Amino acid sequence: MKNKNILIVGVGGQGVLLASEILCLAALEAGLDTKKSEVHGMAQRGGVVTSHVRMGNKIHSPLIKEGEADIMLAFEAAEALRWIYFIHPAGKAVINDYHLVPPIASMKGFEYPKNPIEKVKKRLDHIQVVSAVEMAKKLKNPKLVNTILIGVLSKSLEIDETIWKRVIKKRVPKGTEELNWQAFLQGRNQN
Amino acid sequence: MKSLLSGNEAIARGCYEFGLHIATAYPGTPSTEILENISQYKEIYSEWAPNEKVAFEVAMGATFEGARSLVAMKHVGVNVAADPFMSVSLVGAPGGLIVVSADEPGMHSSQNEQDNRTYAKFAGYPCIEPSDSQEAKDFIATALDVSVEFDVPVLFRMTTRVCHSKGIVELGDRKSYKVKGFQKNPKKFVVLPAHARVRRLWAIERLKKLQDFCETSPLNKIEMGETSFGVITSGIDYHYVKEIVPNASIFKLGLTYPLPIKKIREFSKSVDRLFVVEELDPFLEEQIKAAGVPCEGKAFWPLAGELTPEKVEDGFVKAGVIKSSTSKREKDDVIPRLPIFCPGCPHRGLYYSLKKLKATVSTDIGCYTLGVLPPLESGDMCVEMGASIGMAVGMSKARGDAKGIVATIGDSTFLHSGMTGLLNAVNDNAGITIVIADNSITAMTGGQQHPGSGKHLQGHDSHKVQLAKLCQALGVDRIKVIDPYDLDSTQKTLKEEMASDQLSVVITNRPCALFPPENRKKVKQKPFHVDHAKCVGCHTCFKVSCPAISESKEKTEKGLTKSQIDEQLCTGCSVCAQVCPVQAIVVSE
Numbered sequence: 001m002k003n004k005n006i007l008i009v010g011v012g013g014q015g016v017l018l019a020s021e022i023l024c025l026a027a028l029e030a031g032l033d034t035k036k037s038e039v040h041g042m043a044q045r046g047g048v049v050t051s052h053v054r055m056g057n058k059i060h061s062p063l064i065k066e067g068e069a070d071i072m073l074a075f076e077a078a079e080a081l082r083w084i085y086f087i088h089p090a091g092k093a094v095i096n097d098y099h100l101v102p103p104i105a106s107m108k109g110f111e112y113p114k115n116p117i118e119k120v121k122k123r124l125d126h127i128q129v130v131s132a133v134e135m136a137k138k139l140k141n142p143k144l145v146n147t148i149l150i151g152v153l154s155k156s157l158e159i160d161e162t163i164w165k166r167v168i169k170k171r172v173p174k175g176t177e178e179l180n181w182q183a184f185l186q187g188r189n190q191n
Numbered sequence: 192m193k194s195l196l197s198g199n200e201a202i203a204r205g206c207y208e209f210g211l212h213i214a215t216a217y218p219g220t221p222s223t224e225i226l227e228n229i230s231q232y233k234e235i236y237s238e239w240a241p242n243e244k245v246a247f248e249v250a251m252g253a254t255f256e257g258a259r260s261l262v263a264m265k266h267v268g269v270n271v272a273a274d275p276f277m278s279v280s281l282v283g284a285p286g287g288l289i290v291v292s293a294d295e296p297g298m299h300s301s302q303n304e305q306d307n308r309t310y311a312k313f314a315g316y317p318c319i320e321p322s323d324s325q326e327a328k329d330f331i332a333t334a335l336d337v338s339v340e341f342d343v344p345v346l347f348r349m350t351t352r353v354c355h356s357k358g359i360v361e362l363g364d365r366k367s368y369k370v371k372g373f374q375k376n377p378k379k380f381v382v383l384p385a386h387a388r389v390r391r392l393w394a395i396e397r398l399k400k401l402q403d404f405c406e407t408s409p410l411n412k413i414e415m416g417e418t419s420f421g422v423i424t425s426g427i428d429y430h431y432v433k434e435i436v437p438n439a440s441i442f443k444l445g446l447t448y449p450l451p452i453k454k455i456r457e458f459s460k461s462v463d464r465l466f467v468v469e470e471l472d473p474f475l476e477e478q479i480k481a482a483g484v485p486c487e488g489k490a491f492w493p494l495a496g497e498l499t500p501e502k503v504e505d506g507f508v509k510a511g512v513i514k515s516s517t518s519k520r521e522k523d524d525v526i527p528r529l530p531i532f533c534p535g536c537p538h539r540g541l542y543y544s545l546k547k548l549k550a551t552v553s554t555d556i557g558c559y560t561l562g563v564l565p566p567l568e569s570g571d572m573c574v575e576m577g578a579s580i581g582m583a584v585g586m587s588k589a590r591g592d593a594k595g596i597v598a599t600i601g602d603s604t605f606l607h608s609g610m611t612g613l614l615n616a617v618n619d620n621a622g623i624t625i626v627i628a629d630n631s632i633t634a635m636t637g638g639q640q641h642p643g644s645g646k647h648l649q650g651h652d653s654h655k656v657q658l659a660k661l662c663q664a665l666g667v668d669r670i671k672v673i674d675p676y677d678l679d680s681t682q683k684t685l686k687e688e689m690a691s692d693q694l695s696v697v698i699t700n701r702p703c704a705l706f707p708p709e710n711r712k713k714v715k716q717k718p719f720h721v722d723h724a725k726c727v728g729c730h731t732c733f734k735v736s737c738p739a740i741s742e743s744k745e746k747t748e749k750g751l752t753k754s755q756i757d758e759q760l761c762t763g764c765s766v767c768a769q770v771c772p773v774q775a776i777v778v779s780e
Binding site: 011012021024025028033034035036037038039046047048059060061062063064065066067068078079081082084085087089101102103104105106107110111112113116119123 | 193195299300323351352355356357358427429430431433434499500501504523525527529530565566730733736737740742752
């Protein structure tokens, strides 16, 4: 397998770090080398969060080089726009159709971008927009957004469904294993 | 068995597998998770000390007793522990002593980015630098062996990227070691000048032996490739170099002090050009040049900030040895997301009030430093742990008037190094106002216990120091307790104290809304919502800077957007409701 570079972006509290953890664990179970990197610290709730995930035969740098991300998974629309420069020109973006407007937007000089997804579309050929919030609402649990998005992403990775099932069931809260697995499958079967 | 571990988790695992007995630390990003993870192994005694100096001293006593010991801290923590760090050089570390310095190139969560490899040279200690999680675990074994064999503390230098990146680590079983016991020897353990002079010569001899050792240490590895140029590198930078110039000859250093100069000289002869790729200071480059070996480094790579794959590539492009492969795209200027206080954070009401009162605020290190950011903008100076009180005293003496000067300091920081500042303020009869923002936890680093929390790292209850009684014992007569959720009384009290000529300490009484996690249920009250029939779109509520408050899609007749509150996030602290001029923010029943 050629090394895969996956950039996960979002806002603190959305579950970016859990998503990247699940990706790495799946790669580990699939017998691949894998590394991930993110910075903890100042970014508490509401801050910008990114996680770099890499998998393949041998991984050296835990950081993806600018312009070398094969896939970007964006939990939030403006964050997709912020990080688009990291994606390879032939790369792909999976974007959650969800806007989280920071409080600073109400101050002069700060504006939340208008139609961020349209702006990303203009600059990248391969993008998939997912209404994960709506899908999670239908499953009656807003916390499933995360798992749905991992499901969408999983289609772009050569990892067996049985491995995803094992990892998802191991890493989600007790009692929600089956619900999360269904959410994952709904994401995986999105077109 | 293989496991996915961060560098910090891998250090903890190494401590378990290689028979560590004692581990101490004061929390600080990016080092905190080391002790948090060690505490899960019951075979190792672990504790949070009130500051890095005390942590170091505990580890020092343990190694004197013959225990395999470790003390961990962030880079600036080594400054706090510098006294024992430097002086124990002449004593040694008979049981083994690892000093983890977690450096922060790029200052993700720090006030400076000092390169602590210099400390190893300063004290004459070996410096060991792992480049990933597997090495972080493996090198703990080497560090302990070297420490015991040479009777020397080892500086185990990590950086944020190695601490917080995760990679695959092969796990092993624990090896057990006996605590050897203290062997009385005043000529070694008591550094009287007469003893120290003899020990100084011993330490110089020890460094010579370490120099010989590093020439043969397997931690330093040559990977020969093409010979048009060679690269000397260490730590995370090694992996960036492997990505960018995979065919180059590389001398990877795992032991970066003392340097294997003989080997480096041989390596330099085998390549046409020699580069040194290192983050921050030209620590290796200067020593290699001083040994008369020509090399190039800081001419192509920056002194400041964290290296990244693209910066490493840029350097090699500038040096003319490769062509750029990066397809650079334009960056979009997207709205910033500033870190702000959590919903229900007790600091919100305090800093909102200080802004209203136009105080000169000497602040300190912790979550509450965020009070400096807009829109609260309350904090005029902040330098290092515990400095707020001393700075406020100095400023008041220079100004000849203490009125309006306020020092704000968190509980953990106060116990770390604010107490002595307060003692000084009492002694100086300084009329400043000191606010201890007491949330009963070390919050910024993720909720670690301290002597005012009433819990030990190992889980059992411990004595909970009473801050008011402590301040009283230090000689403070005016002590007030305030509820930072009550803006009127908070502002009234602060105003009175700021106007007073007497030294006063004001203590806030609300716990952290986030840590420990069991607090979240206790803190959560009925949430508030915005009554859109009353909201006039003035956005005064935004001035308390709460993540639960945002713009709604509703507009007033004048076209102003009305506010909304995320009831999931809202903890019901009511601070926003108190500032709303039209009482549009009401409790949800």
